[in-house]
Amino acid sequence: MSKTGAIQCKELTTETWHDFEKLFGERGACGGCWCMSWRLLSKDFEKGKGESNKKTMKGLVKKGRNIGIIAYLDTEPIGWCSVAPREDFIRLEKSRVLKPIDDKPVWSVSCLFIAKGYRKMGVSAKLLKEAVKFAKKNGAKIVEGYPTYPYSDNIPAAFAWTGIPSSFVKAGFTEAARRSKTRPIMRYNLK
Numbered sequence: 001m002s003k004t005g006a007i008q009c010k011e012l013t014t015e016t017w018h019d020f021e022k023l024f025g026e027r028g029a030c031g032g033c034w035c036m037s038w039r040l041l042s043k044d045f046e047k048g049k050g051e052s053n054k055k056t057m058k059g060l061v062k063k064g065r066n067i068g069i070i071a072y073l074d075t076e077p078i079g080w081c082s083v084a085p086r087e088d089f090i091r092l093e094k095s096r097v098l099k100p101i102d103d104k105p106v107w108s109v110s111c112l113f114i115a116k117g118y119r120k121m122g123v124s125a126k127l128l129k130e131a132v133k134f135a136k137k138n139g140a141k142i143v144e145g146y147p148t149y150p151y152s153d154n155i156p157a158a159f160a161w162t163g164i165p166s167s168f169v170k171a172g173f174t175e176a177a178r179r180s181k182t183r184p185i186m187r188y189n190l191k
Contacts, residue, residue, distance in 0.1 A: 005073055005074055007071050007072065007073055007078070007079075007123065007126050008071070008072050009069045009070065009071050009072070009126075009127065009130040009134075010069065010070055010072065011066075011067075011068075011069055011070075011134065012061055012067045012068050012069065012070055012080075013061065013064075014061060014062060016070055017058065017061055019070055019072070019077040020070060020077070020080070021054075022077055023070065023077040023078070023079070023080055023113070023115060024080070024113070028049075028050060028053060028054055029080070029113045029161075030113075030161065031049060032048075032049030032050035032051075032053055032054075033045075033049070033053060034053040034054045034056070034057045035057060035067075035068070035080070035082050035110075035111050035113075036048065036053040036056055036057055037091070037110075037111070038082075038089040038090070038091045038092055038110045038111070039056075039060075039088060039089055039090060039091075040053075040056070040090060040091070041090055041091070042091065045091075065084070065088070066083070066084045066085070066088075066134075066138055067082065067084060068080060068081050068082040068083050068084065068111075068131070068134075069081050069083065069127065069130055069131060069134050071114075071123055071126065071127050071130070073118070077115070078114065078115045078117075078118040078123060079112070079113065079114045079115065079118065079123045079124070079126075079127050080111070080112065080113040080114075080127075081109060081111070081112050081124075081127040081128065081130070081131045082109065082110045082111035082112075083107055083108070083109050083110075083131040083134060083135055083143065084107060084108065084110075085105070085106075085107055085108070085140075086100070086105070086106045086107065086108040086144065088108075089108055089110050092108060092110070092146075096179070097179045097180045097183050098146050098179075098183065098185060099179075101176055101177045101185060101187075104141070104142055105140075105141065105142070106140070106141075106142040106143065106144045106187075107135040107138075107140040107142070107143045107144070108143075108144050108145070108146070109128065109131055109143065109144065109145040109146075109162075109163065110146070110162065111161050111162065112124050112127060112128075112161065112162070112163045112167070113161065114127075122170070124163055124164075124167035125167045125170035125171045128145070128163070128167060128168060128170075128171035128173070129171045129172070131143065132171065132172070132188050132190070135190075136190050140190060141189070141190050142187055142188070142189055142190065143173075143187070143188045143190070144176070144185060144186065144187050144188075145162070145163060145168050145173060145185075145186045145187075146162050146163075146183060146184075146185060146186070147162055147163040147164050147165045147167070147168055147183075147184065147186060148162055148163075148164065148182055148183060149164070149165060149181070149182040149183075149184075150164055165184060165186065168186040169186075171188070172188055173186040173187060173188045174186065174187060174188075175187075
């Protein structure tokens with residue numbers, strides 16, 4: 001498969017659900033997550049790992065909820081960005097480190113997943129730029145992300161699922177707050 005060409009992004013809908021399944025594979029991207037980690041309370045997420053989380057995500061998609069976007073190279077799904085109103089992410093509301101900066105409504109980027117053969121190729125930054133467009137189209141004024149500073153150049157993928165700051169900077173985000181050494185809150189203010 002060619003790794004050159006323009007990357008296109010599409011919203012996760014019932015029409016693109018099979019591409020999401022293909023990208024996430026049997027393991028649901030990572031350990032049966034199906035991008036439900038921040039959308040459920042910890043105990044519910046753990047109980048639902050695997051098929052239950054997949055079924056819950058599919059239910060949200062069927063309801064027409066804003067969930068995120070899929071990146072494609074030609075027709076191959078190669079990346080995922082979860083972006084939705086912050087209030088959709090229950091676990092964000094319970095975080096001391098990632099608690100709201102102010103009372104302004106924001107959309108949150110909670111997850112980035114890039115297929116193994118396409119990592120370290122700028123796909124995350126492209127997805128973030130498209131996530132901002134998607135959020136704007138749906139009424140957002142601020143898009144926020146919660147990347148993790150890597151402790152080495154070879155950060156394991158399982159620890160990079162919220163993205164790394166350099167990808168956010170490339171996409172035009174700036175640091176808005178930091179309550180932890182390794183977890184800045186990055187923002188993109190829309191005009």
